Amino acid sequence: MSDLGDFSNYDPDDDSSSETGDLDGDGGVEVDAGADADDDFEAVSVTPVGSDRGIGTLSASEGLVISEREEDTCLRAYVTVQNRASVRIGSYLIASYPDGERLFCRIVALEYAQEFRSDDATEIHSRRAMRRDSVDEQDYKFMATLEPVAVLYEEGGELKRRMTDRVPKPETVVRQAEDSEEIKTGLKIPGDGVFLGHLSVGGEKVRTAAEPPTIDYRLKDDYESGDPLVFRHSLVAGGTGSGKTHCAKNVLRQYLADDRRYPVDDGREVAPAVVQFDPQDEYAQMHDDNPGMDGDFRRRLEREDVAHGGVEDTKAFVPKVGDASYAASHHRAEQVEFTIPFSMVDENPWLIAGSKLNDNQYGALIYLLNRFFDQYGDGGTYDQFMSFLDDPALKEELDESGRVHEATFDAVRRRAFGFGNVFDQDARPITDLVSEFVRPGGMTTVPTYHVNDSRATTTVVLAVASLLVDEKLSNDPTYERIKETPLLLGMDEAHNFLTDADNVQARKVIGKFAEAAKQGRKERLGLFLITQDPQDIADPIFKQINTTVVLNLGDEDAIKAVNIPSNLEGKVPYMEKGQMVVYSPDNSEPVELVGLSKCLTRHGRD
Numbered sequence: 001m002s003d004l005g006d007f008s009n010y011d012p013d014d015d016s017s018s019e020t021g022d023l024d025g026d027g028g029v030e031v032d033a034g035a036d037a038d039d040d041f042e043a044v045s046v047t048p049v050g051s052d053r054g055i056g057t058l059s060a061s062e063g064l065v066i067s068e069r070e071e072d073t074c075l076r077a078y079v080t081v082q083n084r085a086s087v088r089i090g091s092y093l094i095a096s097y098p099d100g101e102r103l104f105c106r107i108v109a110l111e112y113a114q115e116f117r118s119d120d121a122t123e124i125h126s127r128r129a130m131r132r133d134s135v136d137e138q139d140y141k142f143m144a145t146l147e148p149v150a151v152l153y154e155e156g157g158e159l160k161r162r163m164t165d166r167v168p169k170p171e172t173v174v175r176q177a178e179d180s181e182e183i184k185t186g187l188k189i190p191g192d193g194v195f196l197g198h199l200s201v202g203g204e205k206v207r208t209a210a211e212p213p214t215i216d217y218r219l220k221d222d223y224e225s226g227d228p229l230v231f232r233h234s235l236v237a238g239g240t241g242s243g244k245t246h247c248a249k250n251v252l253r254q255y256l257a258d259d260r261r262y263p264v265d266d267g268r269e270v271a272p273a274v275v276q277f278d279p280q281d282e283y284a285q286m287h288d289d290n291p292g293m294d295g296d297f298r299r300r301l302e303r304e305d306v307a308h309g310g311v312e313d314t315k316a317f318v319p320k321v322g323d324a325s326y327a328a329s330h331h332r333a334e335q336v337e338f339t340i341p342f343s344m345v346d347e348n349p350w351l352i353a354g355s356k357l358n359d360n361q362y363g364a365l366i367y368l369l370n371r372f373f374d375q376y377g378d379g380g381t382y383d384q385f386m387s388f389l390d391d392p393a394l395k396e397e398l399d400e401s402g403r404v405h406e407a408t409f410d411a412v413r414r415r416a417f418g419f420g421n422v423f424d425q426d427a428r429p430i431t432d433l434v435s436e437f438v439r440p441g442g443m444t445t446v447p448t449y450h451v452n453d454s455r456a457t458t459t460v461v462l463a464v465a466s467l468l469v470d471e472k473l474s475n476d477p478t479y480e481r482i483k484e485t486p487l488l489l490g491m492d493e494a495h496n497f498l499t500d501a502d503n504v505q506a507r508k509v510i511g512k513f514a515e516a517a518k519q520g521r522k523e524r525l526g527l528f529l530i531t532q533d534p535q536d537i538a539d540p541i542f543k544q545i546n547t548t549v550v551l552n553l554g555d556e557d558a559i560k561a562v563n564i565p566s567n568l569e570g571k572v573p574y575m576e577k578g579q580m581v582v583y584s585p586d587n588s589e590p591v592e593l594v595g596l597s598k599c600l601t602r603h604g605r606d
Contacts, residue, residue: 054175055083058095058168059143066148066167075105075146077174084142090201090592092177092186093146095168102152103168104161104177104186108567109145146174149589150186159185180208180215187589190225193218194254195306196549196582197593202571203579205594216304217582217593219547221260228262229547229587230255230272230488230526233517237534237562238551243577245282246599247551248490248530252276253286253600255488256443257307262486262524271441275468276490276528277461281449283492287314287333288602297598308600313442317433319451319460322421326450331602333445338433339425340463342382346373348466350508351459352416362504364404365412382423389413422456430464434479438468438487461497462509465489469516472523486524494529495536510538517544535561547584551575565590 238244471482
């Protein structure tokens with residue numbers, strides 16, 4: 001009989017064997033073959049001396065490659081058994097070089113690979129697994145595929161980053177990135193700026209050993225590190241119930257912080273004004289504190305330098321449209337009623353072009369408006385203009401002269417009809433209220449929820465927005481208050497106003513706002529667009545957006561439209577309320593965030 005033992009009683013289905021092992025204290029390993037003489041095939045447990053560091057080591061079994069070409073890069077780490085439950089796709093890791101530099105990387109894939117058994121998908125092995133309470137992971141290699149993000153290095157006592165330009169050594173220890181400075185530097189997140197939320201992976205906040213243990217994400221907001229990103233435009237996209245209004249309010253609240261200032265041409269530093277077009281009448285609540293915010297939450301916000309609480313200088317500028325009445329028991333902001341004077345159409349004829357005038361008819365409209373204002377002056381009203389078009393002698397004169405064909409004249413009159421509830425209503429003209437409307441450090445909302453006529457709503461929003469944009473872009477402004485004040489122009493349901501379409505009005509609107517977006521940095525004008533249908537935002541405007549905040553979106557076309565990296569794109573439909581992806585190439589690497597659980601001002605109709 002062999003001294004290796006007797007195999008006559010061996011049962012491959014017997015799971016009664018156990019693995020043990022302990023230190024012998026001499027720098028080696030200790031092997032325990034078991035106390036029972038029949039345990040000849042007992043697996044041997046090996047325990048190294050000392051304590052483990054990190055979660056595993058880099059593996060060179062399939063190559064260890066850092067390449068300029070992403071497809072040639074091969075960076076994989078073996079994760080030890082006790083660490084396997086804690087690693088997640090998207091987690092950030094550190095692998096150190098011998099000279100102290102560090103490779104900052106991200107887990108992009110996790111897999112089990114065969115180690116001892118040639119095939120585990122057999123009847124015997126499957127039945128054995130079904131009888132056990134847990135899988136014996138030591139029979140498998142657990143491998144993490146890593147994406148190199150940056151090399152971290154010290155220079156002048158400061159931690160900096162550069163592109164990945166060197167390969168780490170095989171069996172380099174890999175550890176979780178748990179230092180806030182390492183993570184922020186690795187992801188190029190600014191230390192200061194406008195707070196958006198906390199860094200997360202898979203909806204769970206990234207934790208550090210510091211206090212606070214979370215990592216705040218901020219947008220650049222000074223000219224020393226580049227232009228403030230507020231003037232390079234932002235988009236918040238999210239479906240119904242995703243928390244986009246909650247998120248938008250929290251972001252806008254940061255721009256209304258007491259110490260927020262931007263330099264202007266005359267050398268002064270001026271607080272920004274916020275004008276928010278508000279189709280659901282939700283943003284005037286920013287006047288009020290959130291009654292659900294307790295003292296502990298406020299103290300946490302103060303420790304992280306997050307502006308919170310109601311903005312006292314919040315006013316709701318309510319458009320007077322026909323017989324529509326506005327009631328607001330859900331906020332305490334001051335209400336100011338206004339109307340759109342017909343004189344604004346002189347500079348923006350497309351306001352009454354609607355969506356059906358063709359180019360020939362639009363040319364006729366401009367001619368007729370010019371002739372009308374030459375005759376009536378800036379005080380000419382909409383009703384007077386319609387009476388002007390009712391003159392049969394004018395129609396006959398223009399037709400006989402070949403200036404405007406009678407059919408074209410009739411088409412213009414039909415399209416211009418129906419704006420009597422919009423212009424020159426019984427309220428002060430918005431042009432007389434500019435100094436109240438645009439206030440440094442103040443929040444102005446323009447609610448349109450009470451207006452049931454969609455054409456009237458569009459006309460009001462585009463008229464007021466165009467007034468602001470025209471004055472910002474003008475070299476000879478009529479209203480210095482608009483020109484000299486840093487301005488954040490917010491537009492909820494932006495897809496309803498800035499959509500691309502093959503008609504005169506859409507082309508004029510898109511052209512105006514695209515130019516405003518291009519000149520925003522110079523003129524200190526920032527667009528802040530909020531939408532659930534980003535695919536409907538006109539491309540010339542969308543291309544100027546630098547910061548995209550994406551909450552849950554279920555529509556495939558909408559997800560494709562926001563143009564975020566593919567590794568994050570797949571997560572968007574599964575994100576819970578408040579989870580978001582931020583794609584801002586001039587600010588940081590693309591990241592996942594979790595927004596604040598509470599709104600920083602009042603939110604909701606309670």
